[in-house]
Amino acid sequence: MTGLVLKLGPHERVLINGAVVENGEKRSRLAIVTPNANILRLRDAIHPEQVNTPVRRVCYIAQLVLSGDAEAGEARQQLLRGIEQLSQVLTDPDSRLQLTVASRAVLEDQHYQALKALRSLLPREERLFAAGRA
Numbered sequence: 001m002t003g004l005v006l007k008l009g010p011h012e013r014v015l016i017n018g019a020v021v022e023n024g025e026k027r028s029r030l031a032i033v034t035p036n037a038n039i040l041r042l043r044d045a046i047h048p049e050q051v052n053t054p055v056r057r058v059c060y061i062a063q064l065v066l067s068g069d070a071e072a073g074e075a076r077q078q079l080l081r082g083i084e085q086l087s088q089v090l091t092d093p094d095s096r097l098q099l100t101v102a103s104r105a106v107l108e109d110q111h112y113q114a115l116k117a118l119r120s121l122l123p124r125e126e127r128l129f130a131a132g133r134a
Helices: 054-067 072-089 093-107 111-119 122-133
Strands: 004-008 013-016 019-022 028-032 039-041
Touching: 004 039, 039 054, 039 111, 054 072, 054 111, 054 122, 072 093, 072 111, 093 111
Parallel strands: none
Antiparallel strands: 004 028, 013 019, 013 039
16 A cells, blocks of 8 residues: 555544544544645644744745645745755755755655655754854
8 A cells, every 4th residue: 555644643633635634532543545635734733923944934835735725836936945045054964865855845746745854854953043042
C-alpha cells in the first residue's frame, strides 16, 4: 500500500482536504490512499501570531495551501522565493538538503512534503536566533 499513514492520538484533529476530522477515544491509524490529498495535523499547525521568523513564514505559506486558504499556483512563487532566501542563510549540508527537498516538493505540488522538510529547519533556526542573542 502506498500513501500517507497517519497515527492519531485520542481526540487528535487533522485537516483533510479542508475538512476537520477528529479521532475518537483510542489511538488509531488512517491510511490516506488518495494521491495529492491535502493533510495538516492541527497540533502541528502554525497560528498567524506565531509567524515571526523566516522559516515559520515559509512554513505558513505551505500550510495555507494545505488548509485550502491559498491556491497552489499563487503560493508557488512565494514559497520558492522564501526557500531561496533561506538558502542564503542556512548553508550547512543538512539544511541545504531539506531546502532542496522542499523546493522539489513545491514544484511537484507536494505541499505536505514541502512543509515537512521546512518544519525540520525550525530547531536549527531557533538555535541560530538563540546564538545571536547570546
